[in-house]
Amino acid sequence: MIQEHKWRFLDDMITRTGKSLDDLMNIIVLKENEIRESYSESLDLGRNDLAKMMVLDGVFMIELFRKVGRLINTHQDDPIFRMVWISPFLTRDLLRIENQIPFVVLKTLFEESRTGDHTLQSLILEFFNYMVDRPKEALQNYENLDGKHLLDFFRKSFISTNRKSVDSEATDKPNPSLKLIQPATKLVIAGVKFKANPQADSFLDVKFQNGVLSIPQINMDDFYSSFFLNCMAFEQCYFHCSKDITTYVVFMGCLMNTSTDVSLLSQNKIIENYSYYLEHS
Structure with a gap:
């Protein structure tokens, strides 16, 4: 069912921005090497199939963040928001390690379909703040935060910014x-x-x-x-x-x-x- 919504959200973005699926795929194809290097195992997908998968998943996430953030219109009968079980399911599913796509894909698609002054980072944190309820002013500290993927970005947002680097003291095991x-x-x-x-x-x-x-x-x-x-x-x-x-x-x-x-x-x-x-x- 979620797969059907991915295509629907993609149609929404195409209608709003005038960019076709081929336009978005061509942009993502340029980052093919970076995308493939992000995975520990080789991806058994051709260039176009990989780009289509990245666009479909990436656009779904970005449009979801925008709809929840009320940056774009949402139909009142949209099942994503009408069915009470879907929201908590999605918030967990988007952060599952096996569902991650490179953060560079999200940033690229977001910039290609930008609406308003909101940053991708602020939309992500506002979306998940429904579940973790952090002070709104605290979310402003992470406008320029990056990550390898969505899970890594959200994880880093909890790590104190007074550290020399969030990855500079990596160790094999906990203290x-x-x-x-x-x-x-x-x-x-x-x-x-x-x-x-x-x-x-x-x-x-x-x-x-x-x-x-x-x-x-x-x-x-x-x-x-x-x-x-x-x-x-x-x-x-x-x-x-x-x-x-x-x-x-x-x-x-x-x-x-x-x-x-x-x-x-x-x-x-x-x-x-x-x-x-x-x-x-």
């Missing part, structure tokens, strides 16, 4: 010192206090100072569960990538060793959707 972190209940017995930080720009903004462990609030749901799994898969497969998300997941896993630990973090407003976590842990 070995994480193995020394005790579960939340044992840390409380040792005198550590837990504090939620609801205003944090990123769930990675964990701080420990004067015996207080400050952790940003996070809603443990299907979206974050899927996002974390795909980020960890990417960070482990791509050697030159920092391991920020993997380290965070391992850290939180150390804290939440039992349901009592999870309950403690929930009582301190650090974890929301407590029942979901227990069902999926």
